Amino acid sequence: MKKKGNIMVNKELLDILACPQCKGGIKMVAEGLVCEACRLVYPIEDNIPVMLVEEARPVESMAEEE
Ligand SMILES: [Zn+2]
16 A cells, blocks of 8 residues: 655665765655755655756745645
8 A cells, every 4th residue: 555645764764865966964854855955855756765966856846836
């Protein structure tokens, strides 16, 4: 069973992940993983964080949705 929005990225993985652009730390939110320094959101697909700058969306676009 798959629940929408149920992101299963564990904390240890989160600790080793870093923003590919600034190499800074990232934070998990409902939409994905956020780099607050770059204001980018990296998506999570099938529980795998997509740490690619070209796949990231600006944080601003989240607030504008709906
Ligand atoms: Zn960054």
